[in-house]
Amino acid sequence: MDRIVCGVWEIHLQRRLLAKPDLMLQKATEEALASEAVERSAQEIRKSSSLRLARNPVPVHHEEASSNEGSSSEDDDVHQTKRERRKFQQKSKGQPECAGCGGNHSRAKCRFRNAICRCPSGTMIGQTDSPTRRKLNVTVLIEGAPCDMEIDTGSALSIVSWSTIKRLVPRVSKRQLDSHHVHLRDYQGNDIPVVGVGRFRIAFKDFSGLLQLVVVE
Known part of the structure; x- marks a missing residue:
């Protein structure tokens, strides 16, 4: 009986059978057939769900800001970020700064x-x-x-x-x-x-x- 149980490919079923102290051949066969039926049903359900989603895609909820004030605030943030990025890029280019008057020259x-x-x-x-x-x-x-x-x-x-x-x-x-x-x-x-x-x-x-x-x- 142990050899038959060890030959079961489904690891969860195998562990469940090994945990039974007085396992008989008929009981092991019933457990294996039931597990196989459950797995087959689960595969059919997943396949059916995939086909249904392919035919009828689920709409994605999308919201747009209806307030001009909110849009303006976002635009200001974007412009501020761009200005800071340009300022950083100018500094990273090694723009000389005069140690005397502080101007943009050597x-x-x-x-x-x-x-x-x-x-x-x-x-x-x-x-x-x-x-x-x-x-x-x-x-x-x-x-x-x-x-x-x-x-x-x-x-x-x-x-x-x-x-x-x-x-x-x-x-x-x-x-x-x-x-x-x-x-x-x-x-x-x-x-x-x-x-x-x-x-x-x-x-x-x-x-x-x-x-x-x-x-x-």
């Missing part, structure tokens, strides 16, 4: 790269004048006198005011400065008067040598 092409800001902080226009921007100052020696200077890595010129250079080097006069071809402007486009250009001995860490300074009023 630092080297900034028109204010070599200008001096007239704001109370006295920073160079070569750097964005923002309270959140971290300023880097170093102390250098100009003709042996200490001077705190703000570093601007993008500037091609070293600029110092006439009052500062006169305080550090009292013996210097404006006539000792060389003529200049430097044209500086502030943020408002106003010209910044340049006194001249001079070479001064600069010392910083291990460096010591003559460097050119642009002296402005």
